[in-house]
Amino acid sequence: MVRFPLLDRTVRTPQALPGELRVRTLIPGLLGAGWRTLRTGGWRLLALYAATQALLLVLFSPLIRWMFTEALAAAGLHAVDSAALTSIMGNGGSAAWIAGLCLLAIVGVGGQLTLLVLAAARVRAGLSLQPAALVRDLGSVLRRAPRLSSLPLVWYLFLVLPLAQAGFFSVLTHSIAVPNFVTGELLKSTPGLVAYVLFLLVIGTLGTRFSLALPIFALGRVSGSRAMRLSWLVTRRTDPALLAAGAAAAAAAFVGGGVLVAGALLPVLAVDLAAPGLASVTAAFTLGAAQVGGVIIAGSFVMFLAAMLIELTVRSLPLLPQDLTLSYSPERAGRSSETTATLPERSRRGRALLTVVVVVPALALGGLNIPVMEGLQQVPQTLVLAHRGFSDGGVENTVSGLAAAAEANADLVEMDVMQTADGGFVVMHDASLSRLAGREESVKDLTLAELRAVTVSDQRGHRDTIPSLEEYIRAAQELGEPLLIELKMHGDETADYVPRLVSELESLDALQENIYHSLDKDKAEELKRLRPELYVGLTMGVAGLAAPDTTADFIVVEEASYTDAVRDSAWANGMEIYVWTVNGADGIRNMLRDNVDGIITDHPDTAVRDRAGMGPEEPMGSKLYDAVMRFVLIF
Known part of the structure; x- marks a missing residue:
């Protein structure tokens, strides 16, 4: 003993x-x-x-x-x-x-x-x-x-x-x-x-x-x-x-x-x-x-x-209790001189x-x-997408947030479309109005007109109203800002949700000029079947080791699920890969260094600036800093 x-x-x-x-x-x-x-x-x-x-x-x-x-x-x-x-x-x-x-x-x-x-x-x-x-x-x-x-x-x-x-x-x-x-x-x-x-x-x-x-x-x-x-x-x-x-x-x-x-x-x-x-x-x-x-x-x-x-x-x-003793129970290995040395x-x-x-x-x-x-000599081709607009300039998913994203030079603006009680469409992420409007009502229970009259605000003090899909699309067209439109589900959509959305976008002459994605695989693939020429993505809250079996053109993976294996699998299968929501400074630069096809971020201004500074003319010290922060264990 x-x-x-x-x-x-x-x-x-x-x-x-x-x-x-x-x-x-x-x-x-x-x-x-x-x-x-x-x-x-x-x-x-x-x-x-x-x-x-x-x-x-x-x-x-x-x-x-x-x-x-x-x-x-x-x-x-x-x-x-x-x-x-x-x-x-x-x-x-x-x-x-x-x-x-x-x-x-x-x-x-x-x-x-x-x-x-x-x-x-x-x-x-x-x-x-x-x-x-x-x-x-x-x-x-x-x-x-x-x-x-x-x-x-x-x-x-x-x-x-x-x-x-x-x-x-x-x-x-x-x-x-x-x-x-x-x-x-x-x-x-x-x-x-x-x-x-x-x-x-x-x-x-x-x-x-x-x-x-x-x-x-x-x-x-x-x-x-x-x-x-x-x-x-x-x-x-x-x-x-x-x-x-x-x-x-x-x-x-x-x-x-x-x-x-x-x-x-x-x-x-x-x-x-x-x-x-x-x-x-x-x-x-x-x-x-x-x-x-x-x-x-x-x-x-x-x-x-x-x-x-x-x-x-x-x-x-x-x-501690009296019966507790702290001990080993192996055979004595013998004292070792190695433990008596210092440096x-x-x-x-x-x-x-x-x-x-x-x-x-x-x-x-x-x-x-x-x-x-x-x-790291290459210039990143990664698209920068403003997540629900740019919150530094306006409430998420509002026209003011859209305008702020365009001013920040975002390549696209990611936004959410949800169906109203009367079958219309508003630009909204949450199924409930509690977070942005302080009201306990749900989007699915209110009409398009009722929702458009709701004022929303954020922690930065911005205020705006919930826009209809038509209002938001018109504003994006005036700004020349393409959109990544997410088909957002609250669970009570009409059976013809996707055809209705396609019809409204066609009436606005906006169907072909934007791209689409959804967490709902059935809805994403239904849109692709209905209009094969559209660019449609499948959003993955949890990604595995490879890209999923889907008819979608690209996948959108959450940052914590992003891996080299998932990225390479997507590329090998002819799909692009977008990553959301990438907000940390190191995370943004890592995604740009990996040259993923797109990053969805709350900080499009930072991502656009960092992308512009990368390439053959960038000092090697800057590239090394990113590599150290990524590949050195303590960081």
Whole structure:
């Protein structure tokens, strides 16, 4: 039995908070523990972090994608959209594949984070980080994982942590987040803003209050549910200090990231001026170095946090039940001299290993990055579409918003068409008037004349009236602004919704000059059947691994669902791909760099300006900055 010094204690729970858990003592104690662990574990901890991330990326991610493809095939599909989800989960074979890939992801993420906690604990105790010892330790913990009592930990690792913006801990969870289109809609109204802030407060509180669950589970030999309860008990009194120490660690990582960006850009800026012909190659290898540096910073941050959580767990033993002891149960692997070293530069062996784990990957990545940087020479052909007009100049889906989008030089304006109670058409996105007009009525219950008399307003203080489709089309024609018209459904449309819409647009001489899309696959394909010459798209709230089987000419994917695989699949099938709603500065530039066919954004002015600045004449430093922000792990 190998027991940690200072970890194996049985004490009575005191009434008063021990001195070592008081804020003034605890904050420096947590930070000191994190620093000592990093200094002692050095490159070995960082190499372990990098190796686990690489394993998940190279092995687990392809397996999960393959299993998801098999799940689609079992349901007779080769791609997924919102409508296909029911078919997938309703098919026994598909459900089995989905269950299998979920289990694989749980094993991957749970095993990775547990291994990192165990490694930090071994360093703290002065024990070896030999692979065989780590594998034995991990196996002893994972044997308890299949129990039903471990399910709360799964919920914490796969939902709470990612939604609390901590998904960067693992490459398999970094993309789990509230989709931008959801947060974007919430932030457009005061009640939505309040709801979103409350959500962040709740999810953040859960994230910190359960933060000791994994260390207690891994080191304390308790069930997952009990580990969750004990974490909640302890952090009730230590949460402020933990938050403060965590904020300090995050600030240090942020500063490190800033230094990394500056260090990557300066050489390329110099080469831009002195030898422009070498700029792309220089940028490629600088990006490779930055990618390795990003792994180092991210790994240091993760291991620093793990060490702080272990320290807090140790200090909190007086608050925990007397029967709880924190220990390992592998055979003694022996003390290892590697854990007594500090920085690897202090030994010849350390310098050699440092070269292997840092310099070699940086050079390899640099070579792979050369075509990436050279590919950024092209001028993006991406269309910029103003999402429901331009909200900086008018209320969404109003004539004033349309005019503002035209003034911002948007290539097209995306807008929504909804049917009224008397079969007419208005330009409106929401089925209810509550958000924009403060009224509880629904569009489907009001006539065209009644809706046109409604005044709508937004948080910026803009006011306008709901326009009819005819009014909006006439205004767009006068402005010379083509439209991407979305067929928006509220559920009570007439059976001839699509023919009616086509007839009205024809009467306005506007059918051929605009393009169309819809979330409703049946409506989009009905429009394409009715008028094959029209350019029609299928909007996908959830995209899978490939473009769907559809007669549409293009797909519109939500930004969180956009992947290289979906884009390439669409192009391979002769379809274009538009991405919505792309509002972040980095997101806009990423889509332009990928040269997607169109981006739908609330900030068309920014997108138009960024597109104009890209191309062969653009300084390589600007291109490198975008690449660093996209491909370096900590960003």
